[in-house]
Amino acid sequence: MTDRVTVTVDDGVADVRLNRPDKLNALDLAAFEALAETGGRLAADPSVRVVVLSGEGRAFCAGLDFASFETMARDASGDAGADPDTRLPSDITERLPGRITNLGQQAVHAWREMPQPVIAAVSGHALGGGLQIALGADIRIVAPDAKLSVLEIRWGIIPDMTGTAALVRLVGEDVAKELVFTGRMVAGEEAVRIGLATRTADDPRAAATELARDIAGRNPHAIRHAKALINRASDAGADLAGQFLAESRALGELRGSPNQAEAVRSYFEKRPAVFTDPS
Template identity: 45%
Template sequence: MGTNIALRFDGDRAYVTLDRPDKHNGLTLEMLGDLIDAARTIAGRDDVRAVILSGNGPSFSSGLDIAKATGDPLGIVRGFLPLPWRGTNTFQEACWAWRRLRVPVIAAVHGRCYGGGLQLALAADFRFVTPDAEFSVMEVKHGLVPDMTGAATLSRLIGVDKALLLAMTADTVDAAYAERIGLVTEVSADPVAAAEKLADRIAARPPHAVAGAKRLFDRAWEASTRRTFGLERATQLPLIIRLATSRGKPRKS
């Protein structure tokens, strides 16, 4: 892994930690690639029964580091192109790779969980969060739309109307509201401990049945995720171009 993603194994668990605490775990292009690599490493092991995804420092993740990402326009272009056999680009696969795993992925969230960080957390199967955690689908603030699989996960979890409400307003909501609308699984004073307890409960069940349940619920949903990801890219691309071409231009008063 790179320097900003930590992967360790402890018994039948894999721990994946975002480790850029001084930037509230703002996601860089390198980190997205490292998340994909971490998921692939875990997928290649038969001894892992659960994954716990968390963030080091004051926050889970403040989202994509826009300033750093826009400093590498070629990297954005490369990351935006989908691989035809996978149906996702790098931004999408950094999240959806966790849905592809046979084992449950549990996000332990604290502090800020914004933008791409929220979309990463939503790609987990469960989310345990601290009472002071904050959530925002903030892409619209930058003139963009959620495009790291958020169009699929948001509407699945909370319905289209509430998903649109969050996506169109970029409002920041607290943990109590997030739990009430189904954005998170449970509010806990110690989300890592709560995640570990759930991992133990699931590990007591036959692994093939657990894997089958995860696969079934993903495949049985109404919309094709591959189609949704294509729609994400088609909507986002002109917005990215508009954002890139508008940088440096004087703002109208």
């Protein structure tokens, strides 16, 4: 694991922080690996009863690192000469051994599938993949002025880190489509109103830690059973393995395509995009 994620454990509460504040905790390959590894390790630790997930500095997570988008636009298979941390796997439909996810999806799904409750504390921005990480938590406490967005459409792609399943589950089909189609920013209060967040707090990390300590003081077996049962009821009838693979296949078709490259170029060149209509 790298220093992309820090972990401290105190009285059964694991304080997990994305740790790239100079980049607004933007995601690169090292961050995906660190998140997936951390989630798996904490899930197997019986002394951890609750997890608080947040970001160091001014943002929860600003989404995928710009360098990764630039690499994606240049070449769907990645640029062999680029920084290894900015390159993405060339075959995102390949599943991790024994899992229904690829690495990016596991960086999110690790928090939903772990037996302990996970509380995301969101301040500043939670954009694109950053928002999807927050959606992997069981509870989201957000600052009133936090900015959340399913921002992938800006880059000509779709949410591919388990976000399509999470959005429908949390906000419903129509709101999910509006958020995905537009990529519009949602502030904290609206996020609570539409179901994207649980509640607001002026200091989300302090509020999340207080709630975590409350939960950590209760029967951990009951808490774990409760999470598993509620997840099962929420996912009843859902083919998550198929959904996650479909996300990856869709992104695989989009990544590096002419229209996706145009979405990225037009953003950085600050001009209207000129897209080719589907044939």
